[in-house]
Amino acid sequence: MQTISTARRFATLLSAPLLLMATACASTGAGSGGQREPVVRDGFSGSCDGKAAAAYVGQTLSEQVAGQARQAAGASGVRIIRPGMAVTMDYRAGRLNLEVDDEGRIIKASCG
Numbered sequence: 018m019q020t021i022s023t024a025r026r027f028a029t030l031l032s033a034p035l036l037l038m039a040t041a042c043a044s045t046g047a048g049s050g051g052q053r054e055p056v057v058r059d060g061f062s063g064s065c066d067g068k069a070a071a072a073y074v075g076q077t078l079s080e081q082v083a084g085q086a087r088q089a090a091g092a093s094g095v096r097i098i099r100p101g102m103a104v105t106m107d108y109r110a111g112r113l114n115l116e117v118d119d120e121g122r123i124i125k126a127s128c129g
Contacts, residue, residue: 063111065092065128070113078121086126087113 070090076082078097087095093111098104100119108129116125 063091063093065090065111065113067113067126067128070115070126070128073115074123074126076123078115078117078123082123083115086115086123090126090128092128 067090070086070092072089073082073086083095083097087093090113092113094109095113095115096104098114098116100117110128112129114125114127114129115123116127118124
């Protein structure tokens with residue numbers, strides 16, 4: 018009985034640092050300034066027409082405007098890119114990227 022208890026303690030001691038490392042590396046989804054990066058749906062599948070979404074360049078970003086731009090582009094997802102925000106370089110055919118300036122105006126609409 019003592020051997021099982023010792024083995025359990027040993028396993029716990031080994032797994033605790035691994036759990037802490039995995040938790041520390043987990044993404045919070047926070048972008049620049051602690052703001053969450055809004056993403057609608059997954060954006061992996063489907064298609065996107067960036068030219069259709071270009072009509073929204075110059076508008077102030079809101080949830081409603083992002084949704085309208087997504088619908089116009091036929092995209093299944095939207096990613097908001099703020100100034101200085103780190104973004105992944107992965108390509109998603111059905112994702113609309115909306116880049117905004119410091120005032121929250123859309124300065125670029127592209128797919129991918």
